[in-house]
Amino acid sequence: MPKINVARLVAPGKPLEVGLADKPVPGPNDVLVKVAACSLVPNSFNVINGYTPFVMQDFPAVFGLDVAGTVEAVGEHVIDLEVGERVYVDPWLTCNTCHQCRRGRTDLCPYGCLRGYMAPTEHGGQLINQYPLGGLSEYVLSPAAKVARLPESIDLLTASRFGYVGTSFAALLKAGLGPGKSLLINGVTGTLGVAAVAIALGMGATKILGVGRNRELLERVRQMAPGRVETISSEDGVDLVAWAKERTGGIGVDAMYDCLGMGGDAGGTSALLRAVKDGGGAALVAGGAVGDVTQTYMEVLMQDVHAKGSNWFNAAEIDRMIAMIAAGVIDLSYMEHRSFALSEVNEAFEFVGSRPGGFVNVVVLPGESGTAAA
Structure with a gap:
């Protein structure tokens, strides 16, 4: 043989x-x-x-x-x-x-x-x-x-x-991202996060806010589309929820994508859900995050922010993503x-x-x- x-x-x-x-x-x-x-x-x-x-x-x-x-x-x-x-x-x-x-x-x-x-x-x-x-x-x-x-x-x-690019693509669909909407990415400088910026730009997101730690990489992310993309370090001591709301007219982002690396703090994820506007959505993909994501009963009832898990993509989603990349709608030249x-x-x-x-x-x-x- x-x-x-x-x-x-x-x-x-x-x-x-x-x-x-x-x-x-x-x-x-x-x-x-x-x-x-x-x-x-x-x-x-x-x-x-x-x-x-x-x-x-x-x-x-x-x-x-x-x-x-x-x-x-x-x-x-x-x-x-x-x-x-x-x-x-x-x-x-x-x-x-x-x-x-x-x-x-x-x-x-x-x-x-x-x-x-x-x-x-x-x-x-x-x-x-x-x-x-x-x-x-x-x-x-x-x-x-x-x-x-x-x-x-x-x-x-x-x-x-494409496994990790596809993971971000499917998650942004689950979070409800689309043309004219705003997005907050927690873990923006990683493999999933940078891909999510490129995908969100191709989907027509008008405002993309990224949270990470490495300031040099955060600047590179911002340069992917200056003006449409803004970034901040989680180590700057800034109130991240207030920062996100200030950049979205006080109402919060339409969607949130959480893609922290292994050992990431789920408590930070839980806090950032408050940066999503009422009726918005979130997709969580950080399989190695540690801790709990919680919402009070009244937060669920009155704010209607849906947090969904997204661990991979299906055949229809990968074919759709490939078509968008081939057409130049999603730019992976980064x-x-x-x-x-x-x-x-x-x-x-x-x-x-x-x-x-x-x-x-x-x-x-x-x-x-x-x-x-x-």
Whole structure:
């Protein structure tokens, strides 16, 4: 059987080991994708080092979440994908038979897991080992339904970031953002936050307020659209609710997006809900935040501010987002790609673990040449 190059996580906290694995063969409903790029985000560093409570696949595990590449082969029952097509591989795997999946809420599937990454619950541990090859591999297998076509105008390095870009896209839809509306982003300088600014600009938001800590990165965020985007450091000692209301005529923002990093203070999130205007919405995606988000009974009754969770996106949302990026409506040119060969995978994780900020896209290129086609 042909062999392929992979990077395996032997145990949390241990260096990944580069070696060989059998080249997979697609099942009847699967697609085999030749990986051009696998993006790493800061939380990847937390996961491989055991800093998160999530369930992982059996060790040694071929790690790697987000993948972009080209279709190498398709299963005998796949009828609408062809060899050679450029694709993004959605790593969110679901059972497709539970109550939530059957009513269209695949994001709530109790067995849901992220291929090559983790499962949020023990139930997901039953599914994650069915597709054991993550993106740190020359090839990945995927159910055909989880593969999204990419137009030629989108390069594969950018597309390898679509898991986190898509997370922000879906969350802003849930928060009710649209043309002419205002948005507050808590955690604006991170991977999710910077993507949310670009998406919100494309959605027609007229005022985007960003809260973060790193003043240098906050200024870079502001420069994405001076005038429409304003930022502030949470370490400035300013009343953030009052600051947001002052910039929205005293009524508050239409929507709030909370995307704090691992260990973020949920108490700050709870306080910032008071910066959302009556009848507005909020979307929370910070799976590593610590603490409680609370509203009093009267706040819920009289202010009607809805806080929703948003952990991923669905197929319709990723296709819609890709179309908007391809048309130039959403501009992702802010990304600075930092590429590593598969042999440099541990250096890549060390770099992304240093939290370079949401403008930098850390990408591992599993191909032998160490370069990926655009």
